[in-house]
Amino acid sequence: MKPAPFDYYRPATVEDALAALGTSETAKVLAGGQSLIPAMNFRLSQPDLLVDIGGVEGFDRMEVGPSGVMIGASVTQSRVMASDEVANAVPGLRRALHHVAHLQIRNRGTICGSIAHADPAAELPALAIACGATLFLQGPAGERTVDAGDFFLGPFWTDLGEGEIITGVHFPSEPADTVTFLDELAWRSGDFAITGLAGALATRGGSVSGARMVSFGVSGAPGRMTGAEQAVLGFSAGDDGSAVYGAAYEDGADAVDDVHATAEYRREALGALAVRSVRAALSTNGNGTGV
């Protein structure tokens, strides 16, 4: 299990990175490499050029401002997780990162890399959608921004164009009346989700006033749970949850079978996760503790 041969290039600027990517159709961006290098070891991925963005100027920025958190393309998951400032502004990030792999992976894996890789069972793409994050892209045609909600198109398939890279992601600050959460079922600690749910829930007077709910690990891409988002409106602690369960179950209609679980299981699990995470979010909203 060794990678096929490739050329390696470590640019110092985003312009050089883009120029290099433009020289090859199979070039790949290397950020943390925690998905890419194992895939290359299996020779499932055989780029002829690897563009290591670890040294690109500005990609290591992590800024917390009034509007939220800006995370550059080479910022590792551990660095984000360790920052109390980030945790205060966007509590969902630290909560989600607890579920992402293990310490050793997070020490190299990047936030943007996980988003660009778009594993359908990964936590960060779903969280980005739930938080309403904005992706900053740069490519041959210049810079653009994309809402996370519009970015993920299928398994390992995103809106990233040819030669385009993610330069950063912006997570908006969590509003005072909102709690962001992420819950998942995985058979082993640190694994990708068998079924997962990321969400942001606004409450008013003890009941849900707005919701963004995103499933992951269920089908080919993280996706908004439009039924559950409707069903959860007005939900309060005393409700029995059956309507939320039913709606979430229906939201999972495109669930897939694999070696770990059946599609039916994923739908049921999505229903159960929806009820329990909404309940937990309601009970913890406002005190900032984890869900």
Add this chain to the structure above:
Amino acid sequence: MTLDSPTRINPMIRHRASHIGRAVPRREDRSPLMGRQRYIADLKLPGMLEVAFVRSPEAHARIVSIDTAPALGLPGVHAVFTGADLADVDLFPHKILYIQPVRQPALAVDRVRYVGSPYAAVVATDRYVAEDAATLVAAHTEFEPLPTVADLDQALAENAPRLYDDWPDNYLVNFPAEKPEVTQAFEEADHTFSDTYVSQRQTGLPLECRGVLADVHDGYFTVWSSTQSPHIVRTTIAEMTGIPEPRLRVIAPAMGGGFGTKTHIYPEDVVVTWIAGKLGRPVRWLEDRFENLVSAVHARDQRHDVDVAYDDDGTIRAIRCKAICDVGSGEIFMPGTAPVFVTGGCLTGGYDFPNMEVHHFCVVTNKTPSGAYRGFGVPEGMFVMERIIDRVARLTGTDRVEIRRRMILQEDQMPYVMHGGGRVDSGSHAKGFERATEMIGESLERARARYADDPDVRVGVGYTNYVEPTTPTYHLTTGFWAGGDSATLRVDPDGSARVGLGTTALGQGTETTAAQLAADALGLDPDDVTVVMGDTDRAPYGLGAWGSRSAIVMSGSILMAADRLLTKARDIAAHLLEAAAEDVVLSDGSFHVSGSEAPTVSWSQVATSAWVRTLDLPQGMEPGLEMSGYFEPPDLEHLPDMSGKVNAAASWSNGAHAGVVSVRISTGEIKIEDYVVVHDCGTMINPMIIDGQVHGGVAQGIAGAMYEHFQYDPETARPLFASFMEYLYPTCSEVPAMTVEHFETPSPEQPLGVKGCGEGGTIGPAAVVAGAVDDALADLGVEIKATPVTPSAIREAIREATAGGGER
């Protein structure tokens, strides 16, 4: 074989600090702690080349053509060999006459029968280039796909594609059985039921993959192989290649685990040796994890179709079991046929249950060959038995503990002959179960309290009482070797001892325990004992480490050699002391006349006389102070009698496991809240190491009960796994803390009363977890019939039992 082989420490040793029974810290630890251990991947020789095997991507196909030219054209590639090049290598031997002959070549020649089957070998300057070349060979191989057989049903279907054209069907083994008393019991019983239980395909999965390094000079081969049985590797390579055994030295270096997978003799052992001879330079192959998952033996994969006869009061009258093992392609030496017989023989576990009829079948499919894995068939059988007991309890309204109490083996029944001929010499079955029940009762209360406020969570308890056959015969597994093993003891002029052993070390602390044994056997301190294993030139012929056999065979052979050595040493000491030999005893490492503390003669003085100052020896005595013992365990049988019964294990450890699980109904999430083991392996040599064996065994049992599962595409027989993302090797978070207690019922027949402890831990968890989940979900009517018990499987069972999904 001597009928009078000693069973205890020689009585001439009077005062000594006993090391047997003490938690002596391991001498093996320091090197790996400091990163200085030498595993196979750490060995390099000057001029060494690396080998990569080219493996079949097809589950079943004819090889039409292989073009090696593109690979040979790659810079750094030294050679490419295909099956045709190995014409001077014999086929793998066929030695078990009651099974169909497979006779596979070391490299597949014209047909491949599983994904992962090696059919070519590339030799290059390094592994990176070798893999580049292997990819090229694969790209230039033309296969003609054949119809595939992905599971038992497909293999046994009428007109099923056959894996071997000259066989009448896909049965590698077909052993029906019929017992009139069972037939009669079925006629007389109040009720009967039929059911099917499944133990999934798994593997031992040592963290270190396999590897072979071979070197040759002057016609003398040295082969380092990560194997549990270096002597058997040597004998087999010699037989297949014609290299005389004395010119072939096989060394098992430090090993990163084995768990049975490294008992087999693999194609790579033979091919890498052959390549070294062909190229006249050292070559090495290191298995990578993908290769390991598809080409090291798999295991378990058994289905049991059972009929059960029982009475209203919960008495189980008789069981008829068709035990069917999917052995994959069968292309492995030794074949994977033995575990299913062990399943059958041990199915009744720690219970007095003679009315059992087992039909044994092994069926070939287009999957990785199966073979040995810790537990070797016993966990599968125990799963079946405990499932049956729980079901009868439920059907008759009998308490699950009570029904077991009625059946469990009692001390006054010893020795107890099991239905298959296994002769349980002693044990603590009943009191072990009582203790486990007592311990788990407290756990159950705690767990119930913990979840009292959560209506989504149910709590249940499961039990098992098993026997662990230890030191089994290898004859029924290999058709060739038997069951004995050897030790050579030498005392050097400085008074320290060297023990050579035919068994091997793969992480289980054998060096430490062997030193404890030899120290006590010679009246020395363990620090004065050096242990040598795993090298056919430095250690005596032996069968290696498997079948929880090392404790018994080391004890027996060390005691034999020690007795012989002590007899001679005493004669020398007596001569030096000018005393009569029968008056001389050994206390605290010195020889002296019984009853008088001085003068004394040390081991060093005796050994110096024996090796150096031979002029000091008694008149006519042959110099030297080295003795061997070749120990054949008493009561171990190698062939069945006319009724098919055989006591295929030298001794039988026993254990009771009990566990509490919580199950979340809405998601099927399952958590082991507590797990207790009451274990009895007879005399304990090193309790710390035994606990470690139990912990690790239970963890692997839990892996099988809840996580690990090799799955194949039913259409193509291609593996649906390639990595640890699909094959779920549990982490620290999945394995619960467990409590282990011991009873110590010495074997009345084996040396020092030891029994063996390597596999017991793996036997219990599947039965315990399934029983506990059933118990937790009893009011929903859930019955678990297959492992692994995953949340998805639990939800499916709930859905089936409640026709829809139960509560949400």
Add this chain to the structure above:
Amino acid sequence: MMGANPGSREVDVSATVNGTQVTHRVPARLLLSDFIRDVVGLTGTHVGCEHGYCGACTVIVDGDAIRSCSTLAVQADGRTIRTVEDLATDGDLTPMQQAFHENHAMQCGFCTAGFLMTLESVDPDDYREAEQVVDLLSGNLCRCTGYQNIVNAVCSVWEVERN
């Protein structure tokens, strides 16, 4: 049309490994695990899966525990690498190594270096509960011990109560 590819097949890697500066020209595709084992010659770091799951190859780079099988050697250029060989001083085991020995927290020893390096990389003050210790250890696989004694060893050194 596409321009010239600016990359190269071979790269220079300079790193400080266990306090010693090393510089080697190596293939760009060389994994850090192979660099450490085959080029630098420190074989205490083991390779168990080569896809970032088992943790046997864990080493410390600039203070962080990482999987050396999922890192290119060139990505460690200019960095400081520590391996298991750097733990004991003059043959004296660290308290954690000693605890692994005393608690029988190792059998075959193949995973041990990875566990030790993970543990070496963190601040024990961040792991005051047994649950946190278990979570930390979950990034390293062990097939022999059932983890029980590994958790015990760590808890003994870090003075964490095991429930």
